[in-house]
Amino acid sequence: MLMTYLGKQSTEPLFLVTMLGMAISSNIVWYHHYVFLLLPMLIWMGWKKLDWQVIVWCLFGLSIIQIDRFYLTKGLLVHIFVHSLIIFILVSQVKSLSYRFMMK
Numbered sequence: 001m002l003m004t005y006l007g008k009q010s011t012e013p014l015f016l017v018t019m020l021g022m023a024i025s026s027n028i029v030w031y032h033h034y035v036f037l038l039l040p041m042l043i044w045m046g047w048k049k050l051d052w053q054v055i056v057w058c059l060f061g062l063s064i065i066q067i068d069r070f071y072l073t074k075g076l077l078v079h080i081f082v083h084s085l086i087i088f089i090l091v092s093q094v095k096s097l098s099y100r101f102m103m104k
Helices: 002-008 012-023 031-047 050-070 076-103
Strands: none
Touching: 012 031, 012 076, 031 050, 031 076, 050 076
């Protein structure tokens, strides 16, 4: 967060991680709360300039939300998907930050 404040990193990943974390952080996440995952996913697709890999991953996550409601684990797969998404975004930001420090 400090690097975002200082202008060294872009602000989109901080927003994505914050919104994704807030969407699944409560003790009980009802099915209609998953609508709050749409905004971070749409912003992530726009930030990555509609990269096909990001679009496929987001569509995969949205289909997990639809399928998991009745048939599979009743929400566990959605939480695994969102947590893996948060970890992926954080790891990619750490890699880009360490790359910037190596270039100096």
